[in-house]
Amino acid sequence: MTRLEFAITVGFHWLFVLLTLGLAPIIAYMQTRYVIGRNPRFERMTRYWGQIYVVNYALGIATGLVMEFQFGLSWSGLSAFAGNVFGAPLAMETLVAFFAESTFLGLWIFGWGKLPKVVHLLLFWAVTATAYASTYWILVANGFMHHPVGAEIRNGRAYLTDFAAMLTNPNALYALWHIVSAALVAGGGFVAGVSAYQFLRRTSEVPFFLSSARAGLAVAVPFSIAVAETGFRQIPPLHAFQPMKMAVLREVLLPEDRGPYTVAQVQAELAARLGPGDYAPPGWIAGAYDFMMTSAFFIVVLSLFGAVCLIGNALARSRGVAFLVMLIVPIPFVSSTLGWLVREVGRQPWAVYGQLLTSQARSPLSPGVVLVSLIGFSTVLAALAIANWSLIVRYAHRGPRDTDLRGQEALPHKESPVALQL
Template identity: 60%
Template sequence: MTDETLARLQFATTAGFHWLFVMLTLGLAPLIAVMHTRHALRGTPLLERMTRFWGQIYVVNYVLGIVTGLVMEFQFGLAWSGLAEYAGNVFGAPLALETIVAFFAESTFLGMWIFGWGKLPKAVHVTLIWLVTLTAYASAYWIMVANGFLQHPVGHEVRGGVAYLTDFGAMLTNPNAINALVHAATAALMTGGVFVAGVSSYHFLKRTAEREFFRASLRLGLFVATPAAFVALYYGFVQIPTLVDTQPMKAATLRGHIDDLGSLRVEDVQAQLAQRFGAGDYRPPTWIATAFDVMQDVGYLIFLLIVVALVLLYRDWYLRFRPAAYLMLVAVPLPFVAALGGWLLREVGRQPWAVYGELTTAAARSPVGSMAASLVLFCGVFLALGVADVALIVRYARRGPAETDLGGSPGDGQAERPTASLAL
């Protein structure tokens, strides 16, 4: 492999892993906010226990997701300094805002929420988890604004080989950012809903004594996942006209997998791009069509499974039909598979461009030596973090609400545990 290929593989690995953490974080936050709000309004102990149990899993995933984000940004600066030199004046602003929102505001609100159990007024405590949710989605927006510029650069001019921002509003309303944000955000909500439903199904299969606890969790998870999956599928197709207009080569590569692409052909687009930008191969890898099929087909399968599960909630048929619980448990990793397919389609599909039509990947790479050692190091770190995340989540999910650490106090029969501790 060339050093450029290794650098691209390193970024694909780190960014792809980080995105999987973010999917679950974005998906769980609104559900936990709803649980906490209902508890504050009703004062029901069951809702408080639900908030603490699912909140504990959220915090574990959030903490490890922050670590992967920091590692990803470090390797980004290490391997892609050419991109920063060319477009840093433009997409540096949204990246800086994302950092302020995610690493300062969101983390601060979450810390106050974690340690605020039994110490803050109910209204303040509930407001904090909603602020965590809002800042999480605001962070996602700024990331998509920056990525949207890479996909379809708008609102700037190039002077002396460097891009300068001229129209911030155009950048903020870039269709490549807005439509993709809706698609990704609703896919994340679907992920959170399926995760909650899947873990609840696991406890039904174990014939747990917490039947009412997981029945309420299952219902909330499915009620959120069903409309979210529909909107995610819909906004996947909403992006196709923009894709044809802004990235015709990617669209042409998907010919035969997407309807209504007209006469768009790879050969014709290649000839047009070669005439416009000079000699070169402007075709992305053909396997992005497979990534598209995986994303789309798995998305359809998830939607079918959650709709069937939602129907089976009628008169508790779901609890009496064990195959439904098995299917929902098996479905837990499916949203992550679909998300990975979509990420590969979006990012690899724009090759050979780092900034579409303006800066190639080769020109964006840092002038460093072999990337082999760096690739092994970063992949090793991310593998360890991924294993730790899955192991901790599985551990807490299997333990159930009886041994929840988040928000613990002596009054809960947890006198030997530090208040609001997380046994990490």
């Protein structure tokens, strides 16, 4: 139940983070276009997509706090063993996300119409930079759990010996590029999909949402391909450092071609080196992996299809085309969740691969306490998720008129002739 509780917590949190990371560069681009080109449409786009970003960010912070709390509550064994090593990157992640990023975002929210335009723009680029810096630091900590480097074990605890090795851990860096690509696909697909939804509703804001769809698909198309490329780059390190995960995936998905190692062979090698035990993760991760790969293919196809249908504004004119482009919105979130399951569950039974078993990492809590905690956290997370998605749907449905991000100036309800240029 402890593992289930943490999986639910991280899973919910990741859905918020994915959209936050994906939307930030797109909004920064929109505001840059406004500041440089003075096109009022891009200011309205910044406000419209920015308010969705703010809602998602705020509730993502709340789920992140729940996740941080669980390290001390449910995983005291992990904290005791590896706290000396990944305590520093976790602290950096907290400082960047909860202090620097939130400060920059607060200044950006309340700075509309009050700060110089260039300063206001730089604030959101700072928000974007700190969001990705936060991702890097959390993956440094997570990468150590998958491939412990830069540390030595003394008296049953890990002590940091090479900070540079931990910062350049290949497991963390490969995962970083993969996650960044997935987030940009999710953000670009979300912007394109919501724009397509507005075309289904026969919105009067056609130029606005055509520009939004172009921006979203300009990101989603290349990074949908990059997701696959960065995913394949992780396979050689997995063969080297987590051979059991690769053996399980290959044996289930390619039973006629099991490669150089079978599950039984890897099990025998690990048992001889680490002692008796079952070191194979559950076989269902292969199904999750297969579904993830299939959904990634559909993302590429739908993104390319949407980009082609921008020619001649077919996306705005055809309800069938708009409906297909709308499908881009949920697929990256499903695919990324499955990828997270493959990554984390595939590491089992290890909390720190080859060093600390998950059974050793858990806190000595009674089943009743864990059950109460599971129900409580799940209820809170579900409430936050429902609130987040309800607000996002409300803003997406309402359109760009009368956005909540407003400065001292009044927003125009009709675009000027210059703004109507596509």
